[in-house]
Amino acid sequence: MALENGSAHYENGTAHTKANTSVKRLSTASNGSYKAPLELVTFYVGEDSEGFSVHEEFAAHYSPVLREAFSKCAEGDPKTFGLDDTPKRAFQLLVQWLYSQTFELMTEDEYGEGSSSVGDDTTDSGSQLVLYQARSEMGVSEDEEELEDLDAIEDAFKSKQMRLVELWVLADKLCIPILQNMVVDEIIRHCNKLNFVATSSLHHIYDKTGSGSQLRRLVTQQCAWELAEEWFEEHPDHFPREMLVDMIVELKRNPQGAMQPVLATSFHLPVDDG
DSSP: OOOOSSSEEEETTEEEEOHHHHHHHHHHHTTSOOOOTTOEEEEEETTTTEEEEEEHHHHHHHOHHHHHHHHTSOTTSOOEEEETTSOHHHHHHHHHHHHHSOOOOOOHHHHTOOSOOSSOOTTOTTSOBOOHHHHHHHTOOTTSTHHHHHHHHHHHHHHHHHHHHHHHHHHHHTTOHHHHHHHHHHHHHHHHHHTOOBOTTHHHHHHHSOTTOHHHHHHHHHHHHHSOHHHHHHOGGGSOHHHHHHHHHHHHHOTTGGGSOOOGGGGOOOOOOO
């Protein structure tokens, strides 16, 4: 299973890196604490528990959850961590980020997986993006060929949105706020670039996050202030009941919200620089 981003890839389930660059980066970030560069830990990911090996120092450095879990392993015992409810593609993005502090969103074909199956409704034709405004501005009617191009953009956007959501959820599970903040920035950048608001991932977000999470806050405000009213009427099943309550609270608390830009930093989590 390949994972390419100029710094890390998988061969037989093991992450390989450009060693000198990666070691230097982590050594600097951890004040020279890079003590065991060859020690690997194994993650069992997805419903079939496929094994992926990652350098322990990288995983433990960025995640206090992993650091604590691995520290409890007896000397000589294999160090493993289960992520059976995590899509493999989300874990692969995490590994990219662990080694390079960046990640590349890939298409399904590049993941070699075919259609998505873990909490992803992006292949459902009923799960759409709000394109009313974009199509109106472009002067596109349903009879024009340009609609096919918009549908392609829509499908690509939905796919990227779901991957970002899955990565945020995984980073939340492992307590990596710096990565969660990066994902929030990317979600907002994509929405602003295409002037779209995604609804295909809302149920997944509310299933996988808790009350008051920053990701819930983000999508609640986006839908409350940027979503065309026709979309609510035509697709009420896209919106979790709990989210509708959150939207009502948002509208009551901030009636002027439509006049305010959605700022990524408003949805950032605090990061411990130590």
